[in-house]
Amino acid sequence: MLDPEFDDHKEDIQSSLERFEKMIHQQEDSFFDLDTLEQIAEHYFIQAKFDEALKACDLGLLHFPYTLELISLKAQILGELLQPEEALEIIENAILLFPSDIELILVKGSLLSQMNQHEASVHLFLEALENHEEKDEVYFRLGLSYLAWSKPREAVDMFKKSLEHNPENENALVELANALDEIGKIEESLPYYKNFIDQDPFSYTAWYNLGIAYSKLKQYEKAIDAYEYSLAIEPTFGSSLFNLGNTYMNLMDYPKAEEAYTLCLKHDEPNPELYCCLGASLERQKKFDEALSFYKESVKIDSLWDEGYYGLAVCLTELDKWFESLHFLKKALKLNETNPLYWTGLADVEAYLGNPVSADEAYQKSVELDSFFAPTWIKWAQLHYDLDDFEKSADIMLSAIDELPEEAELYYRSAIFLIKAGQFKEAFHFLESGLLLDYEKHVIMFDYFPNLDTQKAIFKLIQQYKK
Numbered sequence: 320m321l322d323p324e325f326d327d328h329k330e331d332i333q334s335s336l337e338r339f340e341k342m343i344h345q346q347e348d349s350f351f352d353l354d355t356l357e358q359i360a361e362h363y364f365i366q367a368k369f370d371e372a373l374k375a376c377d378l379g380l381l382h383f384p385y386t387l388e389l390i391s392l393k394a395q396i397l398g399e400l401l402q403p404e405e406a407l408e409i410i411e412n413a414i415l416l417f418p419s420d421i422e423l424i425l426v427k428g429s430l431l432s433q434m435n436q437h438e439a440s441v442h443l444f445l446e447a448l449e450n451h452e453e454k455d456e457v458y459f460r461l462g463l464s465y466l467a468w469s470k471p472r473e474a475v476d477m478f479k480k481s482l483e484h485n486p487e488n489e490n491a492l493v494e495l496a497n498a499l500d501e502i503g504k505i506e507e508s509l510p511y512y513k514n515f516i517d518q519d520p521f522s523y524t525a526w527y528n529l530g531i532a533y534s535k536l537k538q539y540e541k542a543i544d545a546y547e548y549s550l551a552i553e554p555t556f557g558s559s560l561f562n563l564g565n566t567y568m569n570l571m572d573y574p575k576a577e578e579a580y581t582l583c584l585k586h587d588e589p590n591p592e593l594y595c596c597l598g599a600s601l602e603r604q605k606k607f608d609e610a611l612s613f614y615k616e617s618v619k620i621d622s623l624w625d626e627g628y629y630g631l632a633v634c635l636t637e638l639d640k641w642f643e644s645l646h647f648l649k650k651a652l653k654l655n656e657t658n659p660l661y662w663t664g665l666a667d668v669e670a671y672l673g674n675p676v677s678a679d680e681a682y683q684k685s686v687e688l689d690s691f692f693a694p695t696w697i698k699w700a701q702l703h704y705d706l707d708d709f710e711k712s713a714d715i716m717l718s719a720i721d722e723l724p725e726e727a728e729l730y731y732r733s734a735i736f737l738i739k740a741g742q743f744k745e746a747f748h749f750l751e752s753g754l755l756l757d758y759e760k761h762v763i764m765f766d767y768f769p770n771l772d773t774q775k776a777i778f779k780l781i782q783q784y785k786k
Contacts, residue, residue, distance in 0.1 A: 332358055343374060353379060357388055360396075369396050387413070391422050394430065403433045421451045425460050437468035455485035462494055471501040482511060486518060489525065496532050505535045523552040527559045534566055542566045557587030564596060568603075576600040591617035591624040598630050607634040625654035629661055636668060644668050659689035663698065670702050678702055690722040693729065700732060709740040727757035735767045747780070754781060 335355050351359070356379040363372035376393040379386060390413045397406035410427045417423060424447050431440035444461045448454060462477035478495035481488050492515055496508035512529040516522065530545030543566050549559040564579035580597040587593065598613035611634045617627035628651040635644035648665045655661065666681035682699035689695070696719035703711040713736035719729045730753030737746035754761060761781050765774055 332362060335359055336362065339375065340371075343371070351378070353383055353386065357386075357392075360389065360392055364392060364396060364399075367399075369399050372396050373400070385416065387417060387420060387422065391426050394426050398426075398430055398433055403430045406430050407434070419450075421447065421453055421456075424451075425456065428460055428464065432464040432467045435467075437464060440464040441468070455481045455488050455491070458484065459488060459491045459494070462491065462498065466494070466498060466501075471498045474498040475502065475504075486515060489515070489522070489528075492525070493528055496528060500535055505532055508532050521552050523549040523556055523559070526552065527556065527562070530559065530562060530566075534562065534569075537569075539566050539570050555586040557583050560586065561593065561596070564600065568596070568600060571603070573600050573603040577604070589616070589620065591621040591627055594620065595624070595626045595630055598627075598634075602630065602634055602637075605637070607637050610634050623654055625651045625658070625661075628654070629658075629664065632664055632668075636664070641668055641671055645672070657688060659685040659692065659695065662688065663692075663695045666695075666702075667698065670698075675702060675706060686718075693719065693723055693726050696723075696729065697732065700736065704736060704739070709736050712736040713740055713742070725756065727753045727760045728763060729753075730756065731760055731763045735764060739767075750780070 335351070336359060339351070339359050356375050360372045360375035360379065363369070363375060373393065373396050376389050376396065379389045380393065383389070390409060394406040394410045397403070397409070407427065407430045410423055410430065414420070414423050414427065424443065428440045428443045428447070431437075431443065441461060441464050444457055444464060447457045448461075451457060458477045458481035462474040462481065465471070465474035465477060475495065475498045478491045478498060481491035482495065485491075492508075492511055495511060496505060499505050499508050509529070509532055512525060512532060515525045516529065519525065526545050526549035530542045530549065533539070533542035533545055543563065546559045546563040546566065549556060550563070553559075560579050560583035564576045564583060567573070567576035567579060577597065577600040580593060580600055584593060584597065594613045594617035598610040598617065601607075601610035601613065611631060614627050614630035614634065617624050617630070621627075628647045632644040632647040632651065635641075635647065645665070645668045648661060648668060651658070651661045652665065662681045662685035666678045666685065669675075669681060670678035679699070679702060682695060682702065685695045686692075686699065696715060700712040700715040700719075703709075703715065713733055716729055716733040716736060719726070720733065723729060730749045734746045734750035734753065737743070737749065750764075758781075764777055764781075768774055768777060
């Protein structure tokens, strides 16, 4: 129930939300004015609680059916609920009554884009540019439509135009960086972020997005500085803390990554990705028991989170709990059978447990999914070497070289396996190639030939290539 005179009894939004939820869940009567219902609906929309937001809109529209704000918001909610056709019908009917309302036009264009009617969406926004003054928002929506249309270069142009009309449009700034990243020109976003920060140095989100740009450029120290500025302004901003942790992980500074993730967990909603990242930072520090607890939390929150099961498997392997590790690797693969790391992990465990046929199949599956990861090729070849199948080991290395011709270690290992197989002429050819690519890696050879006389013969040959 609504009371249009309820303005005389103002209350804070939290109290309104509590009354609204009681009304929904306990079927209690309660009175709300139009402004309060708009606030409630918008609050739920921002929180991505779309069902509750829709109920607030419907309650408002029941008594005030021509309220543009609620009509527009309801259409956006239906779009988020993947009901764009119903949303578009609502907007079309509203446009008949309010044909010049820019918000309705913007929502319609976005819905058309969501329905893959990209050309119609772009055409509508181009018309809006001629008839409305709010050009920065129209250009922004145009950019989004071009992105959805897989036209990132056109999107870049639109986001730049949006920022020309309104340098403080932070959404356009973020999407510009995303579009530039798609076309491999993320560095072009840096001047825009710096200009924005010059205008508003206390925008913690601008500093955060600058950090993301630097991270994508692998300029990790600069990224850390940007995230730190963001956190100096807003110490509880979870996104900066999380990305700060990721950046420290890239720098292999695992204790600092752990610190950042722990703070993020304190200030942000727990989620499986955060628990996995915290687990990984501990795992890299060889704190396997602690890491296990966070990986367990990740799958407790989301039983379909395959990365959590893989993290559990890695830690259990390190703790020599091979059968338990095997169980979790199979769970991870059941959820995601296209991750080559999971197959390599499975192969490692099967090999250790004395199941070479299963290990061979798993290594093969891994390289089929990703043939550019040298360690998997090396492990696969080693599996057959340990079985005294030297020719198979050599064949695997030759296939690896076809994929990774610049990896010197592969040539040395090919030489080793060919020598063991008695194919000396071919072996010396690959040894020569390895020495030319990276002379220092020749020490690999001596691990496979403990006999001193053999080592002396190999060393004499190798010395010829010393620079």
